[in-house]
Each structure stands twice: as structure tokens, then as C-alpha cells.
Amino acid sequence: MRLVQLTVPTGRRETILETLDEREIDYVVTDEASNREYTAVIYFPLPSPAVEPVLDELQEAGIDEDAYTVVVDAETVVSRRFQALRDEYEKGDVESDRISRQELQAEAESLTPTFGVYATMTIVSAVVATAGLLLDSPAVVVGSMVIAPLIGPALGASVGSVIDDEELFIESILYQLIGIILAIAAAAVFAWLVRTTNIVPPGLDIGSIDEISERLTPDLLSLAVALGAGVAGIVSIATGISVALVGVMIAAALIPPAAAAGVAIAWGEPSAAIGSTALVLVNVLSVNLAGLLTLWYAGYRPENLFSRDETEKRVRERVIGLAAIVFIFAVFLGGITYASYGLATFEESAQNEAEIVLDDAEFAEYQLIETEVIVDEDYPFVGPERVIVTIGGPPGAEEPGIADTLAERINQQTNEDVIVEIRYIGQVER
Missing domain, CATH: 1.20.1080 (Glycerol uptake facilitator protein)
Structure with missing residues (x-):
């Protein structure tokens, strides 16, 4: 709800009051004693959706931008006519919920x-x-x-x-x-x-x-x-x-x-x-x-009604221009998303391949401890650069076949040449 305070220019008092009466709007009029070009100040409550159409109509009746129009929040209005006004303007859609153009x-x-x-x-x-x-x-x-x-x-x-x-x-x-x-x-x-x-x-x-x-x-x-x-x-x-x-x-x-x-x-x-x-x-x-x-x-x-077609054309051009540029950036972000998806898929595949290799009976004495993928710094389209596989096994020399097998299987999961490093932790028997 809003309370509108309106200064009335000389010669426009009756026209404005007639407009408010026709819309069945309650109002209070006080005389203006500042010796300026205004004869009165009118106060009247309005539902929020009614502010814009009522002010537009009053402007047509002679209220221009030189006059003072103040719109403030109103907490409570008790009036049968005001309730009827609310029923007329508040329809529960988007346009009736919004504030006025002026606000x-x-x-x-x-x-x-x-x-x-x-x-x-x-x-x-x-x-x-x-x-x-x-x-x-x-x-x-x-x-x-x-x-x-x-x-x-x-x-x-x-x-x-x-x-x-x-x-x-x-x-x-x-x-x-x-x-x-x-x-x-x-x-x-x-x-x-x-x-x-x-x-x-x-x-x-x-x-x-x-x-x-x-x-x-x-x-x-x-x-x-x-x-x-x-x-x-x-x-x-x-x-x-x-x-x-x-x-x-x-x-x-x-x-x-x-x-x-x-x-x-x-x-x-x-x-x-x-x-x-x-x-x-x-x-x-x-x-x-x-x-x-x-x-x-x-x-x-x-x-201004006469500028609506021109404004609509301008808004349409700006929407199309913005949408086109956003689409270009969306394609760019899509490329980054695809690269990130590829990296995540490779990390999962590298982990799976390491588990498969070490589950083989030939390497039964060895255990997978950790698989870490190190990414490159080719921002924003980052990709895998190195894979560090940490394995544990019996004390002594590392089984040479593990490194070759892991490197071959992990590199099959990507189109890039990835370095595979093996970190061996000897486990002491107790």
C-alpha cells in the first residue's frame, strides 16, 4: 500500500479531484500557503499496483514533473472504498505485484x-x-x-x-x-x-x-x-x-x-x-x-506512449546482442566444462586401471596405496600431466613389470602423453 502526496498546480484542482472521484479514491485536501504556483496538497492512499496508472492519468490531467509527488509506504488503510480499489487492481499476477514505474x-x-x-x-x-x-x-x-x-x-x-x-x-x-x-x-x-x-x-x-x-x-x-x-x-x-x-x-x-x-x-x-x-x-x-x-x-x-515502439525495438536489440555474447561465452565455458569432465573421467580410469593391474595374480604381493593425478597449468583447459601411483610390497627390489604395465594401461585412457611415476614403499615383515 502507498500514500501519495500531490501538490496541485494552479487551475488544475478541480480536474484532479474529478479524476480521483471517478476512480472512487479517498483523499484529503489541504490548502497550500507557500505563495508558490500551487493551490493545494492532496493526500490519498493507493494499492501498490494502482500507483502507476493513477499517476499516469493525473499527469494527463495536468500534473507535470515540476510538481511535487511523494509516494511512501502505508502500513494500514481502513476504508471500504480502498478495499474495493484493492479488489480492482490486485489480481494476483506479476503486473499487479510489482511497484510502479516511478518507484x-x-x-x-x-x-x-x-x-x-x-x-x-x-x-x-x-x-x-x-x-x-x-x-x-x-x-x-x-x-x-x-x-x-x-x-x-x-x-x-x-x-x-x-x-x-x-x-x-x-x-x-x-x-x-x-x-x-x-x-x-x-x-x-x-x-x-x-x-x-x-x-x-x-x-x-x-x-x-x-x-x-x-x-x-x-x-x-x-x-x-x-x-x-x-x-x-x-x-x-x-x-x-x-x-x-x-x-x-x-x-x-x-x-x-x-x-x-x-x-x-x-x-x-x-x-x-x-x-x-x-x-x-x-x-x-x-x-x-x-x-x-x-x-x-x-x-x-x-x-511516453509515443516512445514505446522505439524503446521496444531498442530493448529487443539489446536482448539479442546480450544473448549472442552470452552464448559465445557459454560455448567457451562449455569447453572448460568438457575438459574438466575429461580430467575427472581420466582420474577415475587411472584409479581403476591401477587396481586391475595390482589385482593380477602376477603382482599378488603388491598393494595399491594411492593414485594421484597431477594436472598441467594450461589454464583454463587443464588436463592430466603426471600420474603418481604409490604401491606397497615386500622388502627388496620393486617388481620391474609393474611400472611398464601401469604406464601402458593408464596412457590408453587419454589422448595425451602422460608420465606415470611409481612410488614403491617396502613393507617390513614382522
């Missing part, structure tokens, strides 16, 4: 802080995320998402597109681009300082850290996170639900992979940054695409 625009603008605050909070969140990645701490990484101010620009571009506010659209796009650059740069600088000052162990392999490695080789499931964040963000802002938690979800799609890209750059491994940078870009594009589609489906259109 949506104001909400999108309010979610974007000033540039100084935005830049500072983005840098801080990237630094915290980098620390969390290097510590391999999911809790710290989640904390970085909470302080990231990304939801405003991420949703503002979609809102600006559908309501024909090009200024909001351009500002949001610039904020997003600058945010990505700042996040990756801040993460790279911080990670370089950490490395050069030996805060982390010298020779640290970033690929061995789970929180980092999973973002250096992203897969197609990452698209679901970004698309879900975009839809959830738009639904939350369009229905007036708190966007705080949704902002964390959008930050989850952007900040950690940006920090991972910065870490890879600081470690002098630019190829390792390809996957995480691609993940950042595809997530940004997916959030914008999901936002555009959700807003248009929810029924938001520009205020």
Missing part, C-alpha cells in the same frame, strides 16, 4: 551510491575477497560479497532500458565497467604485495587452493548463478522486497572471480586469469540479460 526508477537510482563511495567499497570488497581466496576461507569470501555495492549498477542498466531512461542506462554501464576494472586491479595489487612481502609461503601454487582453482576453471553452472541473480534482483526490486540478500548473490557472481583473476595476474600467470575474467564478463552480461527480460515480462514500459 522502480527511484529505487534503481537510490541503489547506486556516489562514485567515490562505489569505487571505495568495490576496492575494499575486492581486497577482502582476495584475502579470503588466499586463506582458502569461504567465510571471508562471503564477507566480501556483503560489502560489494554492485546491485545498483547491475540492475540500473536494465531499468534504464525498459523505461527509456538512457541517462540511467549509460551511468549504470559505466559503473559496471569501472567496477570490474577496479576489482581486478585492486585484487592484483593486493595479491602482489602479499606475495612480494612473503605473507604467504614462497612458491605457493594458487591452483592448489580450492577457493581459487574452482574460479580459474569455471564451468557452465556459473551461468545459472548469474542468471538467477539477475532474475532475483529484478523481482526483489520490482516487488519492493529487500534487495540486501540479492545484492550478496549478485556480488557472489562478480567479486570472487574478479579477485581470482587479480591473484593469477599477481602470480605472473596471465593464462590462469583467462577463465576467471571470462567468468566475470559472462556473469555481468547474464545479470543484465536476465534483468531486461524479467522487467519486460513484468510489464514495465516507458512513460
Whole structure:
């Protein structure tokens, strides 16, 4: 429910009151005594779905942007006429659940802080995320998402597109681009300082850290996170639900992979940054695409009827463009997913082959202790480089046939030339 406070321009009082009476809207009128170009102030409650059509009709009756119109939340309205108004506008569908176009625009603008605050909070969140990645701490990484101010620009571009506010659209796009650059740069600088000052162990392999490695080789499931964040963000802002938690979800799609890209750059491994940078870009594009589609489906259109066809054409072009770019990135992520699947399949096959060989009667005295696959550093399409098979057996010399047999059988499971190392542990009889 909303309470609308409306200043009435000179000469428009009767027209506006007639409009409200025709719609059977309760109102209170107070005289305006500020000696300006307004004669009165009208207060009237409205169901949330009625705000947009009523304000549009009042604008046609003479309320322009120079007048003051304030829309605030109303906790309770006790009125038979108001209940009838609710029955008329609240139909239980998407369009009746959403807030008005005017409120949506104001909400999108309010979610974007000033540039100084935005830049500072983005840098801080990237630094915290980098620390969390290097510590391999999911809790710290989640904390970085909470302080990231990304939801405003991420949703503002979609809102600006559908309501024909090009200024909001351009500002949001610039904020997003600058945010990505700042996040990756801040993460790279911080990670370089950490490395050069030996805060982390010298020779640290970033690929061995789970929180980092999973973002250096992203897969197609990452698209679901970004698309879900975009839809959830738009639904939350369009229905007036708190966007705080949704902002964390959008930050989850952007900040950690940006920090991972910065870490890879600081470690002098630019190829390792390809996957995480691609993940950042595809997530940004997916959030914008999901936002555009959700807003248009929810029924938001520009205020000016004459600009609707042009806006619809522009939105369609942007949706097609975003979908095409997201598809290209999806193919790229699909390649990474396929490579990861191949690696996982090879690891399982290598384990099985080692078990089969050592189950042979010829090697009955030997026991398989561990099979470890070492991957290469050809990011983002990593593959097997070495297989280390640790076996135990009786004291004395290792059976020479084991190494040859294992190497032959394991290499049959992949198209790549994999080195097979055998580590022999002699077991002392007691």
C-alpha cells in the first residue's frame, strides 16, 4: 500500500479531484500557503499496483514533473472504498505485484551510491575477497560479497532500458565497467604485495587452493548463478522486497572471480586469469540479460506512449546482442566444462586401471596405496600431466613389470602423453 502526496498546480484542482472521484479514491485536501504556483496538497492512499496508472492519468490531467509527488509506504488503510480499489487492481499476477514505474526508477537510482563511495567499497570488497581466496576461507569470501555495492549498477542498466531512461542506462554501464576494472586491479595489487612481502609461503601454487582453482576453471553452472541473480534482483526490486540478500548473490557472481583473476595476474600467470575474467564478463552480461527480460515480462514500459515502439525495438536489440555474447561465452565455458569432465573421467580410469593391474595374480604381493593425478597449468583447459601411483610390497627390489604395465594401461585412457611415476614403499615383515 502507498500514500501519495500531490501538490496541485494552479487551475488544475478541480480536474484532479474529478479524476480521483471517478476512480472512487479517498483523499484529503489541504490548502497550500507557500505563495508558490500551487493551490493545494492532496493526500490519498493507493494499492501498490494502482500507483502507476493513477499517476499516469493525473499527469494527463495536468500534473507535470515540476510538481511535487511523494509516494511512501502505508502500513494500514481502513476504508471500504480502498478495499474495493484493492479488489480492482490486485489480481494476483506479476503486473499487479510489482511497484510502479516511478518507484522502480527511484529505487534503481537510490541503489547506486556516489562514485567515490562505489569505487571505495568495490576496492575494499575486492581486497577482502582476495584475502579470503588466499586463506582458502569461504567465510571471508562471503564477507566480501556483503560489502560489494554492485546491485545498483547491475540492475540500473536494465531499468534504464525498459523505461527509456538512457541517462540511467549509460551511468549504470559505466559503473559496471569501472567496477570490474577496479576489482581486478585492486585484487592484483593486493595479491602482489602479499606475495612480494612473503605473507604467504614462497612458491605457493594458487591452483592448489580450492577457493581459487574452482574460479580459474569455471564451468557452465556459473551461468545459472548469474542468471538467477539477475532474475532475483529484478523481482526483489520490482516487488519492493529487500534487495540486501540479492545484492550478496549478485556480488557472489562478480567479486570472487574478479579477485581470482587479480591473484593469477599477481602470480605472473596471465593464462590462469583467462577463465576467471571470462567468468566475470559472462556473469555481468547474464545479470543484465536476465534483468531486461524479467522487467519486460513484468510489464514495465516507458512513460511516453509515443516512445514505446522505439524503446521496444531498442530493448529487443539489446536482448539479442546480450544473448549472442552470452552464448559465445557459454560455448567457451562449455569447453572448460568438457575438459574438466575429461580430467575427472581420466582420474577415475587411472584409479581403476591401477587396481586391475595390482589385482593380477602376477603382482599378488603388491598393494595399491594411492593414485594421484597431477594436472598441467594450461589454464583454463587443464588436463592430466603426471600420474603418481604409490604401491606397497615386500622388502627388496620393486617388481620391474609393474611400472611398464601401469604406464601402458593408464596412457590408453587419454589422448595425451602422460608420465606415470611409481612410488614403491617396502613393507617390513614382522
